[in-house]
Amino acid sequence: MAPLRAAGRIEEKVSDVRKVAEMEGNVDKTIITVVGKDTVGIIAKVCTYLADNDINILDISQTIVQEYFNMMMIVDTAGTSRQFGDMADELAALGEEIGVVIKCQKEEIFDKMHRI
Amino acid sequence: MINLFEVAETNKMIEEENLDVRTITLGISLLDCIDSDLERLKEKIYRKVYDAAKDLVKTGEKISREYGIPIVNKRISLTPVALVGGAACKTIEDFASIAMTLDQVAKEVDVNFIGGYSALVCKGMTPADELLIRSIPLALSATERVCSSVNLGSTRTGINMDAVKLMGEIIRETAERTKENDSLGCAKLVAFCNAPDDNPFMAGAFHGVTEADKVINVGVSGPGVVKTALEQVRGENFEVLCETIKKTAFKVTRVGQLVAKEASRLLDVPFGIVDLSLAPTPAVGDSVADILCEIGLERAGAPGTTAALALLNDQVKKGGVMASSYVGGLSGAFIPVSEDQGMIDAVKAGALSLEKLEAMTCVCSVGLDMIAIPGDTKATTISGIIADEMAIGMVNQKTTAVRLIPVVGKGVGETVEFGGLLGYAPVMPVNPFSCDAFVNRGGRIPAPIHSFKN
Numbered sequence: 001m002a003p004l005r006a007a008g009r010i011e012e013k014v015s016d017v018r019k020v021a022e023m024e025g026n027v028d029k030t031i032i033t034v035v036g037k038d039t040v041g042i043i044a045k046v047c048t049y050l051a052d053n054d055i056n057i058l059d060i061s062q063t064i065v066q067e068y069f070n071m072m073m074i075v076d077t078a079g080t081s082r083q084f085g086d087m088a089d090e091l092a093a094l095g096e097e098i099g100v101v102i103k104c105q106k107e108e109i110f111d112k113m114h115r116i
Numbered sequence: 117m118i119n120l121f122e123v124a125e126t127n128k129m130i131e132e133e134n135l136d137v138r139t140i141t142l143g144i145s146l147l148d149c150i151d152s153d154l155e156r157l158k159e160k161i162y163r164k165v166y167d168a169a170k171d172l173v174k175t176g177e178k179i180s181r182e183y184g185i186p187i188v189n190k191r192i193s194l195t196p197v198a199l200v201g202g203a204a205c206k207t208i209e210d211f212a213s214i215a216m217t218l219d220q221v222a223k224e225v226d227v228n229f230i231g232g233y234s235a236l237v238c239k240g241m242t243p244a245d246e247l248l249i250r251s252i253p254l255a256l257s258a259t260e261r262v263c264s265s266v267n268l269g270s271t272r273t274g275i276n277m278d279a280v281k282l283m284g285e286i287i288r289e290t291a292e293r294t295k296e297n298d299s300l301g302c303a304k305l306v307a308f309c310n311a312p313d314d315n316p317f318m319a320g321a322f323h324g325v326t327e328a329d330k331v332i333n334v335g336v337s338g339p340g341v342v343k344t345a346l347e348q349v350r351g352e353n354f355e356v357l358c359e360t361i362k363k364t365a366f367k368v369t370r371v372g373q374l375v376a377k378e379a380s381r382l383l384d385v386p387f388g389i390v391d392l393s394l395a396p397t398p399a400v401g402d403s404v405a406d407i408l409c410e411i412g413l414e415r416a417g418a419p420g421t422t423a424a425l426a427l428l429n430d431q432v433k434k435g436g437v438m439a440s441s442y443v444g445g446l447s448g449a450f451i452p453v454s455e456d457q458g459m460i461d462a463v464k465a466g467a468l469s470l471e472k473l474e475a476m477t478c479v480c481s482v483g484l485d486m487i488a489i490p491g492d493t494k495a496t497t498i499s500g501i502i503a504d505e506m507a508i509g510m511v512n513q514k515t516t517a518v519r520l521i522p523v524v525g526k527g528v529g530e531t532v533e534f535g536g537l538l539g540y541a542p543v544m545p546v547n548p549f550s551c552d553a554f555v556n557r558g559g560r561i562p563a564p565i566h567s568f569k570n
Contacts, residue, residue, distance in 0.1 A: 031123055061120045072120045084182055103127070105184035107118065112370040114122040 028078040029058065029107035032091065036100025038069040046073070046102070049094055053087065054079045069100065074107065126367075130185055133340035134402040135368065137375045138395045139189040140176050141316035143323035143331040143388065144168050146195040146232075154204040158217040161200070165192060165218070168330055168385075169225040175382045179375055187375065188537075192222065193321035193333075194232030202244030208251035215255035215262045222261040229304075231321035233264040236311070239273040239560065249279070252286050256301035257293035263304045263319035267311040269506040271513045274563040275309065280506065281555050283307050284499030288522060291491065295524035298532045302521040303454075303486065307502050309509030309516045314389050315445040320482075320517060331388035332380045333445060336372035337395045338364070340402045342432075346410040357411065358431045365392065365435030373440040391445030392436035393481055394428075396456035398539035404428075404449050405458025416459055417468030425449060426479035446515055448481025454534060454541035455486055463542050470501075470544055478508050483516040488532045488541040491524040498522065500551035503561075511564050 034042060043062075050057060055075050062071040077087070088104040095102030129135035149160035169192050176190040194200075197214055205211045215233050222230040233255055235245040252264050266283060269275035287302055294301030306320040313324020316333035323331070345364040349356050372390045380387035396404045405416035411424045429448045437443050451473065453459045462468040470487065477483040483505045489498075502518045509516030523532045526543050533540045 031118065033123055033127060059117060063120065070120065070124070072118075072123045074117065085178075088181065103184055106182045108374055109183040109185060109371060110118045110123055110126050112374045113126055113367045114118065 027058070027076045030075050030077050030084070031105050031107050031110060032073040032075055033103045033105075034069065034071040034073075034095065034100050036069055036095070036098070038064055038067055039099065042069055042098055042100060043071065045094060045098055046091070049091065050075060053082050055087075127184070129338070129341045129367075133338075133344045134397070134399060135338050135341050135371070136186040136188050137334060137372055138337040138393075139191050139316050139318075139335040140172070140187055140375065140379050141191045141193050141321055141333045141335065142169055142172050142383070142385065143193045143314070143327055143333060144195075145323055145327065145329045146197075146200040147325070148329075150200055150203055152203045154210055154213070157201065157204045158214060161214065162217055162221050165194070165221045165230075166224060169221075169227065171383060173226045175379055178382070179378050183374070185371055185375065188337075189228055191227050191316070191318060191321065192225075192230045193316070193323045194218070194230065195323050195325065196234035196236055197232060198235035198242070198245045198248040199325065201248065202242065205244065205247060208247060208254055211248050211251035212254040212258060215251075215259050218262050219259035227261070229261050229263050229318040231263040231265065231318050232323060233262050234266060234322045236267045237276050237279045238267050238270040238309075239276060241276070241279055246282070249282055249286055252305060253289040253293045253301065256290050256304055263321065265306040265308055265311065265320040265322060267308045268502065269309040269510050269561070271310060271510050271567045272563055275503065275506045275510055275561040277503065277555070277560050278558055280307075280503050281496070281499050281558070283502055284495040284497070284555065287498050287520060288495045291522045291524050298526075298534065299491070299521050299523045300534060303519065303534055303538050305519065307506075307518045309506040310514060311517075312445055312515055316391050317393065317395065317446060319519065327388070328386055330385045332376055332383065332385050333388040333391065334372050334376035334379070335391040335393055335395060335445065336368050337393070337397075337402075338368040339394050339396050339404050339407055341368055342394065342428075343401070343403070343407045343410050346407065350410075354427070358427060361428060361431035362435035365432045366439045369436040369439035387442070389442045389444030390436075390440040392432055392440070392443055392447040393445070394432055394449040396450060396452065396459075397537055398455055398457055400457055403456045403458035404451055405456050405462055409458065415465055415467035416462040417472050421472065422475050422479055425451070425476050429480045446481045450481055450485060451476055452486035452519075453544070454488065454532070454539040455537060456539070460539070460541060463544060470546060474504060474508070477505060477516055478512060481515070483509070484518045484520060486519055486521070486538065486541065488521045488523050488526070488543045489546050490527045490543055491522050492527075493522045493546050494550075494552075496550070496552045496555040497546060499555045501546070503555070507561070510561075513566075
């Protein structure tokens, strides 16, 4: 369960960043979902892309169901210079490389649907 | 904070259960375009619609991309053209030339339909109203994207039977003029009772005269989502069934509300309403009839169908109303035949007749919708069917509508292909007995007693 350990480590590191960002109130949250067959280095590759583009990770959760890797990241795109559409395309392309499906969606759609 | 399961649930709705926003419809008032010179009028209309709608499709696509939710259609609704063209149009060709301008601008801004080639004649017809109605066959045969509707009655005014009679003839003529395409023109023509001013769905959308200069109305969808949710509560009692529909409708409508607010912000146009309709498509798994089956019917049309539809319609509204700040339009379950695979199957199996569909329209949104009938159906018979449907709307204080397609050259049992979202339909039998003497009486049916509420 290497990805789980990696997720745990990354989550610890990003928790401080998250607190600062939320305190400043300057957060533009996007949900990144990664779904596909589990393989080595999925989280590492996604995180590298995010780090290279100044995108903060606020939260990660991940499970493996019947060998299928299922991850959700909440990221803050307020600091990046990338356009949302470009980021979504590049992450989708990265997903194709690794053999998983990566989707980017603004958080509000989930927030509106599941919170009153 | 949002968790993995909530994200997975939303994305499953979108990816596997056909959750989408069916339409963002931009309503535009044309009242300030009125001119007695036809060429100047058309120029003003073109300019206003183009300026207002040039970013509509781009904005819809941007929202769709950012939230990962498909927005199937971007459309325009306009002030009823009979009101706008009255001063300039002296012939049916004059009116039809406005339709051509609308078609041109719709193509230019890349919307798939433009509605509002309409007349509101629920009590009487002005010469302009009548001219517009008489120009409908020509207008619909000469254009691709223009949609037309006529309001023939209301609870407050009664039913304009002269106009009902005329519409029977107009539907026949439209079928004849578009016979090369399986009488497709009739799929873009609706007769209404109690037509709402803010309906975002075609073919009946128009921008009412009570509306602001511009407005964004959004129509949601999601029969597949409701059906899947109900699969989890098979055998449970009605309380559980109804609660499940309400919760699902709430979630679906929240997405519509989000998209509507975002479109309104990006286009700088006020948000009007969210229309809570369950709108099916011919895609497998996107069917209102399948929901009725999941509720417990072998086929749509079986005994119990009207009750099942009534509860579905009511729960969708109850769940949806809390999810949106403004609800309007048609808001209910649509039961078109050609646009719903489950309905098509029910007709083919002999479970669903025109008469049962009429009963169903008493308890759901709208009415007899996208029903193919034999091409040799008499105009008066079509008028009689319209009158029945108008009476249901008038007496029950609800919107009802008729969109029948008398398919020229085809008879009962044959199939018609409309393509795309309009789907395909088996030609259904019509009661063969005459109503000529009834339709030919002329005049209007008075408003019902319960309309006098003052």
